[in-house]
Amino acid sequence: MSVLRTLLGAKSLKVKMTLLLLAVSLVPLLISMLILTSQSSSVVESDTKNQQMHLAELSTSEINAWLNSKIASIQSVVKAHPEFLNGKSNTILPVLKIMAESDPEVYRFAYIDPQGMSIDTAGEKLDANKFDNFKKATVDKKVSVSEIIKEESSGKNIIIIDVPLVDSKGDFRGIVQSFLFPEQILSIINHIKFGETGYGYLLSPSGTYLVHPKKTGQKLEESSTAEKMALYKNTVFKDQSGYILYTEPDGTLKSAAYQTIEATGWKYFDCRAFGSIQTGDSFKEKFSGYASCFCAGCHCYSYDRLTDDDSPNHDNFIPHAASRAGRFIRPFEDAWRG
Template sequence: MKKNLKTWASKLNALKVKFIAIFLLISLVPMLVLTFILTSQSTSALKKKTAEEQALSAKIGADFVNSWLSEKIKSAEEIMKKNPAFQTGQAANILSILKVMEQSDPDVSVITFVDKAGMLSDTEGNVHDGSKFDNIKQVMTSKKLYISNITLNTFTQKYSIFLDIPILNEQGEFVGAIQPEVDASELLQLIENIKIGESGYAYLLSADGFYIAHPDDKKVGRNYKEFALPGKIEAFQNTVFTKDQGTVSYSEQSESKSASFTKVESSNWKLIVTAPANEVFKTVQQIQNKAVILMIASLILISVIAIYVASFMTRSILDISRMMTLVSQGDLTGRLKVKGKDELERVKESINSMLDSFTDIIRKITQSTEHVAASSEELTAIANDSTQASEHIVKSVDVVVRGSEVQVQGSEETTVAMEEMATGVQTIAISASTVADTALNVVQEVSAGSQDIQHAISQMIKMSQSVEDTAAIVRSLETKSHAIQQTVQLISEIAGQTNLLALNASIEAARAGEHGRGFSVVAAEVRKLAEQTTTATNHISSHIQDTLQAITEAAASMNNGLSEVSLSVTQVEKTGVTFGVIQKSVQHVNDQIQEVSAVTEQISAGTQEVSASMAEMAVIMKNSSNKLNEVSRAAGDQHHSMKEILSASESLSTMSNDLQEMVSRFKI
């Protein structure tokens, strides 16, 4: 499926197809636009003319109906004007005239007189009460002509129209009316003769939407809404019942219809001429169909011409395309036939010349590639041998370099070790001398320390005696503080008793009334003094308690200090004995250090000489190693260059082979 789509896509991209498309576009678009414009204008004009003819049919029919009704009404009104008996409203005087009117007009079957009370009297002497009829009521109240709808007379089996013509006196008062029953057969025949198209017809609608006349007798006297779709009802409500004349389109029984309507001036009737839209605009549709057929025929003719012209124009281009396809496949043997002097023929000549040039170039390239291929093979063999030799040299030099580097590293490590040994020996010598001096100082310091320790022992003994004396004083102070606390407690109790006595005195003074007022003041002052005394004793008791606590802690601390002083005296005495032992040991060490210092000075001199010799040897070995590294790098560079030469020669050989293969594809 995809392959077929690609094939069709390639065909659509062909130059021939593009030429055809351009030719059709240039030819058809203007023609189609012009045809569309002319067809639209002609069909629009024809539609307008057809609609006008349909409207004219409706107007002519309405005018005839109006003329027929007006003639009947005018005839009756003229007789009424010529006979003053009508203004009297007397039935006896009017019925004789009405009988003459019946005989003079064959379309009038009977004329009835209506008096002002609504009583109906005909020429045959029949009397009926018509005051309950709507048409009689309307004439009596409006004093205007009333035309009834067409109805079927059950006695005569004919369709009739009742004309209610009012009779007014000179004061304009209603005195009666005449009601001619007019045969509507002529009117119905007229409406039936109105045709449009093959199945178009005319019918009458009353102002309230009832069929007055219609080809289908079943609809006469019934409301049109009973047979109409909602779309037709809406269309009629917006046009037929709101305008005096016009056109309307609607759907009826799955068929689109076009109708024209006109109001009958003498009544509120509407004459409607309707027909299927396809019949009304049949001519328009025929013109449109012919236009489509003409456009299709033109399209076919122009397409044939476009295909022929495109084939003629692309013939030379297709020859060139086929030749270029062979050239792309490597066939340079073919040549184009030149038959003229136009631009495409000159292109063919140029292509032939180009192919000749290509053929010569391919021959020369073939010869050159053969020579290059042979030379590249020789160069590859030489480069391969040189690469192997240089690789052997590089490996040998690498072995020597690694050996020299090991020797240099060993000599450097030996030199560093000798230098470190010399430095260490020299440091030992210096340290030994320093230690000797330090040991001598230590002996002196130990002697002085022993003397200081003896002095400290005597001071510690004195301090122990002082601490014991202080502890005795603190214990005495603690005893006296307890006595003071007891005294303060007694004072506090006395102050409390005094406060109670002062309170009792105040109570007794209050009982004594005016006589005890002075004693009450004294009791209040005593109570205040007792309260102040209680407060002061509380403060003193608190301070004494803090002092007792501090004295107790000081006594405990003195006892602890006394124990520590005793321990310190014992420890210092032991330290004095230890210092004596240390003094003897330090003296012995000092003697040994003096001997070590002399030996280390001799060793230091020997190691410095060996270190100098190893340093010179390391410099020589390092220079040799650097030279060998330079030789190794040079050998590596040479080996790398030989590899590049070998790679280039191999690439050249490959390219020459590829070039030979490419050139061999061409046929010359």
């Protein structure tokens, strides 16, 4: 005999009516809870996206400000010292040495004359004509910032800022170079994180990881699926900023907010495992299990009490059922909350 037939066959009309009203009230309650849970999931996802975008903007703004301050300091000194345009290193180097001593974030400065001969504040000389950045500066005469590179002579990670010198006639008069330690950028990236699985990283316009917890120096394609590469090509490398979802080769779903660092063209990413904060699905699963256990507990207890000849007065059925069901589902309730 089914549980439903047993309940309907109960002698007490009060029990029948109470069970019917309980069933009628539970259905809209469960539907309402599922709707609210779905809405909660959407709100969590929206808030997560907004927070990631905000943190990416903050980090990008700090990195931009730091790089621009270094460029501006060189330009202001050059403007205040006309001797930078005379092409004589013996009058330029003393000024650069003072600048190097006043900025602990600068590894050294160098001056490259119009013919491509370079001399730095440590006295090292070399021919810069073989370097692409010098060739480019002689043509476009624009400030440029290198990627984070490892210097061959010292083995140190550095960033090189090239500030071309141009006279009033528009003629190229050499370059002032600043060799910077990237620790400040690393500090900015490591300081702002999103959640337990969140991290930041820098990607160059050519697709090289400049800063990454595990992939620094690697090319993007070395550890990306074809789908991820296509996504980056159509979004990251085309847009100034955005928000993307992608799957890593190991199957991990990740979300990332990205922003362009104007001074360099680098892309800064605020990244995290998508499931680490997105709790809507797990919440719905727990709620469904909770509701199912509640109903199962009520039905089991109802069947037991209504088919037992020695059962107490049926008028006490609901209080007994509620108490028994409460003890039955309490472990599930604790799991749902935890």
